[in-house]
Amino acid sequence: MKYNVFFFKLFIHLAALLPLVNAYYLAFTDQLGADPVEAIIHFTGIGAFNLLLLSLVITPISKRFKISLLVKVRRLVGLYSFTYALLHLTNFLVFEVQFDWLLFLNEIIDRPYITIGMAGLLILLTLAITSISALKKRMGKNWQKLHNWVYLAVIFVGIHFYWSVKSDIIEPSIYLFISITLLALRFEKFKKRIKKS
Amino acid sequence: MLIKSPAKSSLKEHQVTDESVYLQRRQLVKKMGFIGAGTLIASAIPSVVHGKGLDFFSSEPTQTFQRYPLNFTANSTNNAQVLTPEAKVTSHNNFYEFGTNKSDPVNNAQSFNVNPWKLTISGECDKPYTLDLDALTKSFVLEERIYRLRCVEAWSMVIPWVGFELATLLKKAQPNSRAKYVAFETLYDPEQMPGQASRRLGGGVDYPYVEGLRIDEAMNPLALMSVGLYGKTLPAQNGAPIRLVVPWKYGFKSIKSIVAIKFVEHPPASTWNILAPSEYGFYANVNPNVDHPRWSQASERRITSGGLFARNRIDTLPFNGYGGEVAEMYRDLDLRKNF
Ligand code: HEM
Numbered sequence: 414m415k416y417n418v419f420f421f422k423l424f425i426h427l428a429a430l431l432p433l434v435n436a437y438y439l440a441f442t443d444q445l446g447a448d449p450v451e452a453i454i455h456f457t458g459i460g461a462f463n464l465l466l467l468s469l470v471i472t473p474i475s476k477r478f479k480i481s482l483l484v485k486v487r488r489l490v491g492l493y494s495f496t497y498a499l500l501h502l503t504n505f506l507v508f509e510v511q512f513d514w515l516l517f518l519n520e521i522i523d524r525p526y527i528t529i530g531m532a533g534l535l536i537l538l539t540l541a542i543t544s545i546s547a548l549k550k551r552m553g554k555n556w557q558k559l560h561n562w563v564y565l566a567v568i569f570v571g572i573h574f575y576w577s578v579k580s581d582i583i584e585p586s587i588y589l590f591i592s593i594t595l596l597a598l599r600f601e602k603f604k605k606r607i608k609k610s
Numbered sequence: 611m612l613i614k615s616p617a618k619s620s621l622k623e624h625q626v627t628d629e630s631v632y633l634q635r636r637q638l639v640k641k642m643g644f645i646g647a648g649t650l651i652a653s654a655i656p657s658v659v660h661g662k663g664l665d666f667f668s669s670e671p672t673q674t675f676q677r678y679p680l681n682f683t684a685n686s687t688n689n690a691q692v693l694t695p696e697a698k699v700t701s702h703n704n705f706y707e708f709g710t711n712k713s714d715p716v717n718n719a720q721s722f723n724v725n726p727w728k729l730t731i732s733g734e735c736d737k738p739y740t741l742d743l744d745a746l747t748k749s750f751v752l753e754e755r756i757y758r759l760r761c762v763e764a765w766s767m768v769i770p771w772v773g774f775e776l777a778t779l780l781k782k783a784q785p786n787s788r789a790k791y792v793a794f795e796t797l798y799d800p801e802q803m804p805g806q807a808s809r810r811l812g813g814g815v816d817y818p819y820v821e822g823l824r825i826d827e828a829m830n831p832l833a834l835m836s837v838g839l840y841g842k843t844l845p846a847q848n849g850a851p852i853r854l855v856v857p858w859k860y861g862f863k864s865i866k867s868i869v870a871i872k873f874v875e876h877p878p879a880s881t882w883n884i885l886a887p888s889e890y891g892f893y894a895n896v897n898p899n900v901d902h903p904r905w906s907q908a909s910e911r912r913i914t915s916g917g918l919f920a921r922n923r924i925d926t927l928p929f930n931g932y933g934g935e936v937a938e939m940y941r942d943l944d945l946r947k948n949f
Contacts, residue, residue, distance in 0.1 A: 446712065447698035447701050449917050509911070516908070516909070524904055
């Protein structure tokens with residue numbers, strides 16, 4: 414069991430890091446399409462969203478099929494989602510607006526799709542910080558309450574994606590649909606929680 | 611009118627092409643096999659991790675669409691701006707008829723058949739006529755024009771087009787006094803254009819793609835009918851066999867693969883304006899002072915070569931820097947309202 418977890422985690426590290434290193438290598442050397450900036454922003458954005466959704470299907474799947482191994486890697490997947498999202502923002506600042514801080518701040522304030530993306534990232538940041546074991550222990554029941562906010566983050570990111578496209582809304586619509594389905598899957602849990610309190 | 615004396619917008623320094631540098635480096639990296647390694651890694655990893663990343667890792671698409679060398683007078687007024695390498699001009703395209711990703715057109719348009727082709731010039735004119743494929747490159751004297759192309763998405767390129775002035779083509783039809791506007795239409799052929807056959811691939815656009823200009827805009831010497839780029843006929847993904855280039859307007863006005871040009875009395879419809887009237891106006895003149903509702907138009911990223919660290923963000927100029935030639939036409943127009 415211990416070995417299984419080790420190898421599973423190793424696999425996740427490689428699966429998350431190798432494409433990232435590869436993509437940045439290609440982007441730095443001008444091999445990632447004609448506009449490496451757009452490509453790397455899309456790559457890290459979609460990567461972050463995929464990993465976020467992946468981290469959320471882990472619990473329903475592991476419960477349904479009683480695979481406890483899965484739950485042990487949930488935090489890791491979540492943290493990689495945050496890593497991709499942070500790189501996504503960094504790409505935007507460093508390569509897209511190229512440290513034009515005024516433009517950067519204006520875009521965050523003026524453009525609803527970026528504002529909501531930022532809100533999503535702030536939630537992910539909070540969750541990433543509080544995923545540290547010591548903090549988790551200290552927070553007790555509040556930890557779960559806080560981490561339920563991940564669903565809000567998913568919806569925010571779904572809207573961010575939807576608003577970011579010009580007219581090709583089908584792909585973001587599919588993502589939004591999956592996000593809402595995941596939320597619905599956990600609805601029973603939320604209902605119980607609301608009743609309890 | 612041939613622009614012989616340097617116009618205000620063209621600069622005289624020696625033209626620098628970094629095309630060869632770009633290609634050399636590309637060859638080197640290819641030799642080192644990194645792309646191959648990248649493909650291996652990518653395919654070993656569940657595609658869910660990188661979404662549509664897979665096609666990032668494939669090597670350059672092979673372009674099998676036939677292009678032929680053209681005879682033309684070279685651009686005599688050298689343009690100091692660094693040209694966008696041909697490989698980038700032909701692989702980064704918004705041509706939703708072939709898919710909405712920038713790399714879709716180069717991948718999906720290679721078997722596009724342009725022979726036979728028919729371009730009809732009709733409407734409010736005395737001498738309507740038709741051009742077939744051969745006539746597109748043989749009816750008019752061809753010249754090279756190096757223009758900046760500013761996309762509404764805030765990136766830009768510098769492209770050496772080959773073509774002739776739109777005005778020449780229009781005057782031949784002898785427009786009458788009711789010809790106040792010119793309407794353009796792209797080929798409608800869902801069998802050849804996957805984006806027209808599927809709403810998913812075509813980005814939800816109602817085809818055929820249509821565009822329009824005011825007659826004085828259309829007659830402006832800068833408005834070009836392009837039949838080629840980088841010395842050869844147009845690649846399919848850039849709008850073969852004939853397209854419009856209006857360099858002082860956002861790229862979507864420069865309609866591709868045109869089959870019909872019509873003189874009309876009333877303002878014609880334009881595709882992006884129908885799709886989102888609050889975001890895309892009829893005029894669509896490049897204007898750093900009027901933002902797109904979802905992003906700033908004050909600056910742009912100039913695509914040449916260099917990877918992520920290319921410091922390529924530059925200020926956007928009114929009318930894309932062609933104000934000297936075109937601003938007069940809009941003297942009495944509120945450009946904030948008529949964006
Ligand atoms: C922190 C603030 C954020 C900023 C400034 C930002 C910025 C951007 C930008 C500029 C784009 C490209 C839009 C275009 O195509 O023009 C984009 C797309 C996207 N972003 Fe973000 N984003 C942020 C947060 C996030 C987060 C937290 C996620 C996911 C966890 C995310 C996921 C995406 C996705 C999936 C796309 C669409 C990519 C595609 O079209 O292929 N973003 N974002």
